[in-house]
Amino acid sequence: MESIHTAQFLFRQKTDIDSVFELLSREYSLHETGCTHLIRHYLDSFDWRLYRNGYLCGWDERINTNSLNGNGVFFVHEKKTGDCICELPMDRVPRFSKEIVYQACRKLLDEMLDVRALMAVATLRIQSRESLVLNEDNKTLAILQVENYTVQGQTEEKQLSGRLLVCSIRGYKKVFKHVLRIITERIQLSRASNGLIDEVFAVSGQNVAPNRFSVIRKFTDTQNTWETVQILLRHLLSVMQANEPGMRAAIDTEFLHDYRVALRRARSVLGQIKHILPNKSLAYFKRELLWLGAVTTPTRDLDIYLLKFDDYRRQLPMELQHDLEPFRRFLERHWKIEHARMCRALDSRRYQNLIGKWQKIFASEDIHPKHVLSRDTPPTETCNATKPARQVASQRIWKLYKRVLDEGRAITAQSHDEALHELRKTCKKLRYLIEFFHDYFSDEQINKRVRTLRRLQENLGDFQDLCVQLEQLNGFAEQMQQEGIAETKTIMAMGVLVEKLNERKALVRAEFGQRFKAFSQPEEKSAFASAFSPRNLLKGTLA
Amino acid sequence: MKVIAFYNVKGGIGKTAATVNLAYLAAYEGARTLVWDLDPQGAASFYFRIKPKVKKGGKGLLTGKKALDDVIKGTDYKRLDLIPSDFSYRNLDLELDDFKKSDTRLRKLLKPLAEDYDFIFLDCPPSISLVSENTLIAADTVIVPTIPTTLSLRTLDQILDFCNKMNIDHSKIVAFFSMVDSRKKLHKQIIENPPQNVRMLKTCIPYASDVEQMGIYRQPVTVFARNSRAGNAYQKLWHEIKRFV
Numbered sequence: 001m002e003s004i005h006t007a008q009f010l011f012r013q014k015t016d017i018d019s020v021f022e023l024l025s026r027e028y029s030l031h032e033t034g035c036t037h038l039i040r041h042y043l044d045s046f047d048w049r050l051y052r053n054g055y056l057c058g059w060d061e062r063i064n065t066n067s068l069n070g071n072g073v074f075f076v077h078e079k080k081t082g083d084c085i086c087e088l089p090m091d092r093v094p095r096f097s098k099e100i101v102y103q104a105c106r107k108l109l110d111e112m113l114d115v116r117a118l119m120a121v122a123t124l125r126i127q128s129r130e131s132l133v134l135n136e137d138n139k140t141l142a143i144l145q146v147e148n149y150t151v152q153g154q155t156e157e158k159q160l161s162g163r164l165l166v167c168s169i170r171g172y173k174k175v176f177k178h179v180l181r182i183i184t185e186r187i188q189l190s191r192a193s194n195g196l197i198d199e200v201f202a203v204s205g206q207n208v209a210p211n212r213f214s215v216i217r218k219f220t221d222t223q224n225t226w227e228t229v230q231i232l233l234r235h236l237l238s239v240m241q242a243n244e245p246g247m248r249a250a251i252d253t254e255f256l257h258d259y260r261v262a263l264r265r266a267r268s269v270l271g272q273i274k275h276i277l278p279n280k281s282l283a284y285f286k287r288e289l290l291w292l293g294a295v296t297t298p299t300r301d302l303d304i305y306l307l308k309f310d311d312y313r314r315q316l317p318m319e320l321q322h323d324l325e326p327f328r329r330f331l332e333r334h335w336k337i338e339h340a341r342m343c344r345a346l347d348s349r350r351y352q353n354l355i356g357k358w359q360k361i362f363a364s365e366d367i368h369p370k371h372v373l374s375r376d377t378p379p380t381e382t383c384n385a386t387k388p389a390r391q392v393a394s395q396r397i398w399k400l401y402k403r404v405l406d407e408g409r410a411i412t413a414q415s416h417d418e419a420l421h422e423l424r425k426t427c428k429k430l431r432y433l434i435e436f437f438h439d440y441f442s443d444e445q446i447n448k449r450v451r452t453l454r455r456l457q458e459n460l461g462d463f464q465d466l467c468v469q470l471e472q473l474n475g476f477a478e479q480m481q482q483e484g485i486a487e488t489k490t491i492m493a494m495g496v497l498v499e500k501l502n503e504r505k506a507l508v509r510a511e512f513g514q515r516f517k518a519f520s521q522p523e524e525k526s527a528f529a530s531a532f533s534p535r536n537l538l539k540g541t542l543a
Numbered sequence: 544m545k546v547i548a549f550y551n552v553k554g555g556i557g558k559t560a561a562t563v564n565l566a567y568l569a570a571y572e573g574a575r576t577l578v579w580d581l582d583p584q585g586a587a588s589f590y591f592r593i594k595p596k597v598k599k600g601g602k603g604l605l606t607g608k609k610a611l612d613d614v615i616k617g618t619d620y621k622r623l624d625l626i627p628s629d630f631s632y633r634n635l636d637l638e639l640d641d642f643k644k645s646d647t648r649l650r651k652l653l654k655p656l657a658e659d660y661d662f663i664f665l666d667c668p669p670s671i672s673l674v675s676e677n678t679l680i681a682a683d684t685v686i687v688p689t690i691p692t693t694l695s696l697r698t699l700d701q702i703l704d705f706c707n708k709m710n711i712d713h714s715k716i717v718a719f720f721s722m723v724d725s726r727k728k729l730h731k732q733i734i735e736n737p738p739q740n741v742r743m744l745k746t747c748i749p750y751a752s753d754v755e756q757m758g759i760y761r762q763p764v765t766v767f768a769r770n771s772r773a774g775n776a777y778q779k780l781w782h783e784i785k786r787f788v
Binding site for chain 1: 571574575593614615616617619621624661761
């Protein structure tokens with residue numbers, strides 16, 4: 001789609017541009033404002049949220065200018081047309097959408113980025129010469145920009161084709177069209193068909209990464225359980241490894257979150273797809289992954305508190321809000337300690353051994369189950385390894401579904417919080433399994449079932465979060481007192497917060513009954529049965 | 544979108560200079576900004592080098608959003624657009640009178656622009672009329688440049704009375720001292736004892752030749768003399784206004 005505000009032409013030689021200027025100067029007064037050298041940093045989140053939504057974002061750093069607008073300009077463009085959505089003078093690259101001052105732009109970025117940070121995804125050097133098309137009052141009617149680009153490729157710097165940009169000024173459409181006509185009809189420059197960003201990505205070897213948790217390889221009916229488990233664990237390890245640098249550098253909280261989700265999923269694979277690994281190996285991985293979960297938990301917990309802090313503040317009466325600030329400082333200080341501790345764990349030999357073994361057993365394409373198993377492994381320990389994955393997965397999903405129903409039905413108003421937590425864990429395992437093996441079931445079946453399950457999980461998740469927060473808030477208050485940094489006012493504010501969270505917890509708890517009822521209603525049950533029950537699976541196979 | 548009207552019954556007190564400079568500063572900082580030059584004298588249009596002419600005149604503009612969209616012109620500054628003045632605006636009162644709910648017509652016209660702009664600055668003509676009433680109703684904030692003299696303060700009272708009569712929210716009226724001559728004793732006295740019945744901004748705009756030079760450069764002071772006394776004062780004023788709009 002072509003922009004109605006800006007047109008881009010490719011040129012190969014300087015003489016093309018000279019001809020454009022020569023022809024235009026016969027009809028308009030042209031004023032050259034000078035040459036600017038820019039470094040353009042294209043920005044996006046780690047998971048390409050802006051690009052996927054059709055936007056480009058970046059920060060132009062001016063190198064040779066005393067411009068009044070400072071040294072940098074942050075911009076958001078529409079990817080298809082290149083039209084400017086917003087352009088703000090900023091002295092540094094904003095990391096989060098909340099750093100954008102103007103509401104419309106902040107809102108747009110906020111909706112896409114949420115808690116994700118902006119990171120540089122490509123860098124481009126631009127030499128730009130700007131000329132203004134003026135009328136008799138020296139009013140600008142259109143802007144011409146001649147741009148030359150240099151990209152840092154994988155091995156060396158590379159020049160891209162230069163571009164002539166013609167930018168319209170609102171209300172002077174006729175002049176814009178006339179200038180375009182001169183360029184296309186008389187000089188016959190061709191319009192740029194590709195976006196600049198795509199050329200930059202092609203040269204710099206940058207790929208827009210796929211969705212973070214989706215396994216690209218499709219499972220087939222002929223695959224055995226071991227092969228699918230291998231694919232899953234290989235993929236989950238790659239997700240963890242991709243997120244590790246960002247989580248160590250604390251670019252944003254999602255790196256750690258995604259790392260932990262991948263880790264939890266890996267634990268789920270090992271725990272739920274039984275009898276595929278010898279007991280000894282299984283015990284090793286289970287123990288080590290549990291350890292990895294434990295060393296990353298404190299940082300994640302503190303991340304959550306810090307992310308929710310402004311919400312916490314808002315829940316308090318105005319006069320108490322400021323009193324909560326020492327608690328924020330306490331969280332920030334402890335976050336630094338826990339983050340450093342987590343990084344040390346990731347540097348440890350224990351962690352390196354775990355990753356090494358993981359790669360050896362699961363990441364090698366060649367390994368066949370027979371090589372994993374030692375001769376003295378009793379066959380029962382790995383009896384599922386060579387069975388069809390579809391059969392093993394369906395049996396397990398069905399079993400877990402029945403367990404969710406049993407655990408849910410057993411919960412009454414008097415049940416302990418722990419019962420809901422157990423149900424939450426079972427739901428999580430069930431959902432992960434459904435998602436892992438979604439290739440074996442129809443999209444329609446899967447999507448609807450996952451939606452109902454997710455609604456139940458949201459309730460259980462909120463409840464568990466509140467339980468943990470309440471327990472930890474009391475612990476933090478005690479810790480702050482021991483550290484001598486808690487003023488009475490702060491402890492009182494935290495007390496009020498505990499009350500508010502308790503009220504919320506009661507509400508969420510009361511909602512559980514309805515959510516579970518929706519999940520366990522007869523239509524849902526029969527839909528689950530038709531999708532996952534081994535009996536139906538067998539029928540399907542026979543048919 | 545916030546609508547800020549610059550209004551005073553008196554003329555020649557720095558309304559247009561304030562509109563042009565503050566709108567430029569808003570756009571310069573990144574806000575999508577529109578100035579509507581409602582004064583048939585067209586001084587704001589002149590400063591922006593845009594011909595004071597709109598298709599179908601003032602009457603045409605009052606018909607709907609499309610008409611407004613059609614006449615918006617880009618200035619020489621990024622993110623800053625203008626609806627130019629037109630000599631026919633001198634009859635805007637009569638034309639507004641032809642509409643039902645004539646006092647809220649302007650507000651209705653501006654509403655659809657909320658998606659396109661963060662700020663709309665209205666440069667109002669110096670009078671008390673249906674146009675003034677419309678701008679006072681449409682604006683979220685009405686800024687009244689006031690020269691620190693007895694007569695100007697009397698005018699400020701008249702504006703406040705007018706708002707009371709028209710049932711217009713008094714709290715959106717904000718004034719600042721304009722064309723301040725620090726050598727004049729009266730100016731000093733009034734600034735030291737500002738009126739208490741209206742919110743007075745702390746920043747004063749000095750009487751400075753740089754402001755007059757806007758007509759020669761046809762640019763905001765903040766473009767050609769950013770660090771001058773007047774340039775600094777406008778930056779300070781915008782900083783103060785930004786905090787509450």
